[in-house]
Amino acid sequence: xxxxxxxxxxxxxxxxxxxxxxxxPISGHKSxxxxxxxLGQGPQFIFQYYxxxxxxxxxxxxxxxxxQFPNYSSELNVNALLLGDSALYLCASSFTGDGYTFGSGxxxxxx
Amino acid sequence: AQRVTQPEKLLSVFKGAPVELKCNYSYSGSxxxxxxxxxxxxxxxxxxxxxxxxSIKGFTADLNKGETSFHLKKPFAQxxxxxxxxxxxxxxxxxxxxxxxxxxxxx
Numbered sequence: 233x234x235x236x237x238x239x240x241x242x243x244x245x246x247x248x249x250x251x252x253x254x255x256x257p258i259s260g261h262k263s264x265x266x267x268x269x270x271l272g273q274g275p276q277f278i279f280q281y282y283x284x285x286x287x288x289x290x291x292x293x294x295x296x297x298x299x300q301f302p303n304y305s306s307e308l309n310v311n312a313l314l315l316g317d318s319a320l321y322l323c324a325s326s327f328t329g330d331g332y333t334f335g336s337g338x339x340x341x342x343x
Numbered sequence: 344a345q346r347v348t349q350p351e352k353l354l355s356v357f358k359g360a361p362v363e364l365k366c367n368y369s370y371s372g373s374x375x376x377x378x379x380x381x382x383x384x385x386x387x388x389x390x391x392x393x394x395x396x397x398s399i400k401g402f403t404a405d406l407n408k409g410e411t412s413f414h415l416k417k418p419f420a421q422x423x424x425x426x427x428x429x430x431x432x433x434x435x436x437x438x439x440x441x442x443x444x445x446x447x448x449x450x
Contacts, residue, residue: 233420334387
């Protein structure tokens, strides 16, 4: 089992651009969550999806959106990038909502 | 508001010394608490959760509802314990993390 895989691993974007981050959960896991980790802080919850439905949303602006596909993989989209969006974006999957397993993350740098 | 507080950014000890990483939480209801660890250049991984009451890599953590704490303890630190440690609280389907404590174990 490859675990939770995220792509790309690193990304550099310009202010105002849009970005799409991808996540493949562990096989059989139907729940995917996204977190943002700014340097020096703990991860902050952005979204949770279960069976393709949004189950939770953190305190992030509407520029952030996500979706989950029939194979349970997920994408996180961020529009109109700001410098402050520079962070490590983590994806986590779980089977029943317990025991989240995290991916290695996508390091996004906005210049 | 639900919140997790880790008061120490950095904890430095010598090998063989006892370790206690502090975690306090604010939550109405029955909390579900976790400790996650991130070793250098590795992904965030679950260390232990309070409901399992198990010891992983010699670490234990006891939930104290009176003091709203979930401190992580190990009687004898090892150099390989050096890592970033995050305490987290589960609120419905999301985890609320503290800011983390970096543990440095010197030889």
